[in-house]
Amino acid sequence: xxxxxxxxxxxxxxxxxxxxxxxQEELGFRSNLHRTYIGMIERGEKNITLExxxxxxxxxxxxxxxxxxxxxxxxx
Amino acid sequence: xxxxxxxxxxxxxxxxxxxxxxxQEELGFRSNLHRTYIGMIERGEKNITLExxxxxxxxxxxxxxxxxxxxxxxxx
Numbered sequence: 001x002x003x004x005x006x007x008x009x010x011x012x013x014x015x016x017x018x019x020x021x022x023x024q025e026e027l028g029f030r031s032n033l034h035r036t037y038i039g040m041i042e043r044g045e046k047n048i049t050l051e052x053x054x055x056x057x058x059x060x061x062x063x064x065x066x067x068x069x070x071x072x073x074x075x076x
Numbered sequence: 077x078x079x080x081x082x083x084x085x086x087x088x089x090x091x092x093x094x095x096x097x098x099x100q101e102e103l104g105f106r107s108n109l110h111r112t113y114i115g116m117i118e119r120g121e122k123n124i125t126l127e128x129x130x131x132x133x134x135x136x137x138x139x140x141x142x143x144x145x146x147x148x149x150x151x152x
Contacts, residue, residue: 005130047125054081065141065148072141 031059107135
């Protein structure tokens with residue numbers, strides 16, 4: 001995809017993951033998503049689904065609300 | 077799908093649409109999504125993507141942040 005939206009979303013996920021000091025592999029494990037999929041999301045290469053957004057939020061131990069608050073600040 | 081998440085998301089979209097007093101057809105037109113797709117989303121039958129969430133938010137003239145604030149209140 002690599003739309004502005006998916007790129008901005010990916011930035012937020014990477015920022016949150018680094019804030020937790022965990023690898024893509026560890027986030028994949030915690031989210032029940034493949035580590036290569038985490039990489040694609042962070043690079044904005046995927047049009048992620050709502051279900052996967054929820055999995056990521058659980059893996060990151062944050063609310064979906066927080067993710068979209070952060071997205072709102074950088075995405076227009 | 078009809079997961080708890082997609083059902084809860086659909087409820088929020090329906091509530092927002094009714095608050096604007098517009099039909100599924102009108103929301104489809106404003107969102108550049110098919111009216112039958114709007115119906116499926118509202119009934120929780122689709123695992124919506126991030127790009128379509130953004131289209132819906134634009135069609136509803138609300139932020140994605142607002143949608144997830146509302147979702148956060150009813151979904152756990």
